[in-house]
Amino acid sequence: MEKFLTVDADKCTGCRLCEQVCSVMHEGVSNPAKSRIQVVKWEQEGIYIPVICKQCEDAPCMNVCPVRAISRDPDFGFVKVDHEVCIGCRSCVGICPFGAMGYNMTTHQVFKCDLCGGDPQCVRFCDVKAVDFVSVDRVTARKKRKGAARQSAAERQAVALG
């Protein structure tokens, strides 16, 4: 899978539209508790961080599942849950280091991000691009440029002060 879902928390305005459209897309209802993406906030400081499933290569949820209900989708590369096999033990909910595995209180099933089959709605609706669905090399290139500019500015300042 070339593209991945990436977060730039600096851009997030904290509006939570992503949560709204995600729950409508997947569950047909508006309910952030059933959204695959959630914006964690520290309103006291104005910090908003969208939390998503990273579709880890060595995925703890996959590793911890006692009945091997969690696997990687061969076409799109996301980590998915087979509800026919899942026994609802919620080990995956407990082990995920990001809190990205959810539990649906209505259906009593775990749920997670499936990248909307390649067209993530959170990305589609986020105008400021705090979440994006891009290839890894583009993210790396973008980060490199940003980091280099920062370093260069710091060096210039050091020279000026020296």
Place this chain on the structure above:
Amino acid sequence: MALDRKIAYINLSTGEVEIKPIPLELRKKFIGGRGMDAYLLYNHAPEGCDPVGPENPLIVSGGLLTATCASATARTHVMAKSPLTNLLGSCNMGGFFAPEMAWAGFHHLVITGKADKPVYLWIHNGDIEIRDAGHLWGKNSTDTQWAIREELDDQEIKSMVIGQAGENLVTYACVMTGIKNAGGRTGLGCVMGSKNLKAVAVRGTMDVKIAHPVDALEHNKKFIEQITSAKVNQIQGALGTPFIWGATNCWGGVRTRNFQYNQMEYADEIEPEAIDDIATETIGPHHMTGCFGCQVHCRAQYKIQSGLYAGKYDEGPEYTSLGAFGAEPDCKSAETVLTGNHLVNQYGVDNLEIGSMIAWAMELYELGILTSKETEGLDLRFGNDEALLQMVHNICTRTGWLGNVLADGGIPAAEKIGKNSFDYLIQVKGMNNLHSDERATPGLALNIATASRGSDHLRSRPAIDLYHLPEPVLRKIYGSPVPYDGPLSSEHTEYIGKPWQVFWQENVYMAVDCLGICKYHTVFLGATLPNFEDWPKVIYYNTGLEFTPKEIWDAAERCNNLERLFNLREGLTRNDLKKGDTLNHRYFDEPCRRGAPDVIGKKIDRDKFNTMIDEFYEHHGWDKHGVPTSETLQRLGLENEPTRLL
């Protein structure tokens, strides 16, 4: 059916809670949000009730579309009889409270009675609990919210709270949620305080059903594009509401030194760009934030850089704070604006009202009506930043003779100060105006004179009047969904056609308030933004209810008439300076001294103003005293109110 929504009646005196479904037939008539609140208020507030007495119902609501898959349905509406005006009390705020309340299972709350000690409500997934708030009493608005989160061990709780101003029964105290979202006008924080109710905390993980989810999602994308493609919203998203500061001040629409001037000198000192210079360094590169589900993100974030409040984080300042702590008291410092804004957010008090009250006191001090005896040595002259901020403290904590008097609101304060102090008070129906000067813009003057909650720009202001749109464009906007072939003028200093524009705007604003949508998403500052024609689809996809544009218009008109009936019942008469649809004499007597060439020298012509009022009443189907005729009430199906169906 998507609409299985609930209302809860909570009696704080007895501790009783009753939960009922909201009948669908009322949706068709009053939609939801502010409209349904007006119905509840008219039905539940006893005639002539004491605004700070236990019988005054405090009504809290989300709109018809709140928490659904429509853009920016974040608004919370609160209603009660106002302790400031003794008429309709009504305020509206953004943030995340109303959607969370919907996920907690409720769209409307009616809170009556009075608790015998401080309490707060804890509303969680259909359950309502009254909890002790002794440990919260005395806390400011944000500390209260964080303390509730700690106590209940849930950082996702949203609360509607009062700060110290509400506790101290300042008659223009706000209800607050988040850092700075304020239900600011008409003093409903005071009503909360009078009930010993410190907060309403909500948290929910329940579904809000969507009638046609796939269509709702797709349509929302288009709806958002219509909203974010408007230039006005793009600028809002970069600068917030202060973006209109420079232009408004330039043409002469900013009330300065109470009412002495209509333009502020050195206004660039508090331009949004100047504020950015001292405020954004410590915040992320994207220093704007938004309410629930909104892509306009018009709220700025800042940290105060120096002085007593250095390092304090806050949101804003809005355009209104530039007036309240800039133009009206004639203070020219961005830091004062940021500090004043922080103080009102923390105390939970209406920035418009407190800014106007202090500016009024400053003019009285300048005139010698107030002396250093009443101010207890405080040098309350214009331009004294320290005195301004000190008065904010004094009012919110009711400290000193003057602080205590001003905390009672304009009309009672004028009675206590005496002499001719009332003549200088820029109020309508007992509520002060924001820092706008309408002497050169008759349409805007008509708006503040007739707004249902007192002098206010968010009830019927034809703001696009200032853009000089060509007449065919005006005809297109104002000629639908009800045909209008009367006169219209592109000229903002004209009187003709304005009554219809104000009437149309009154209905459009009522409709968004009923739906729970923000006013920046309708024809307020941008002419291309959604209105009656655009809403039926959004409503249908999300709720399954079928409305035509005309039916939305009719419902809005019905709700406006209900608010009118409430005001008439509580004593509104056309020409009453304290409770009527008229303006301070200064609008008619003192010409504008500054501004654009077509503004200098302008004042409101009393005869033409009265003609506008007559015409405005005619459009409504009201008699010349402003009372709805029996035909109008029948046409709108209001002849049997109060019907107590809810």
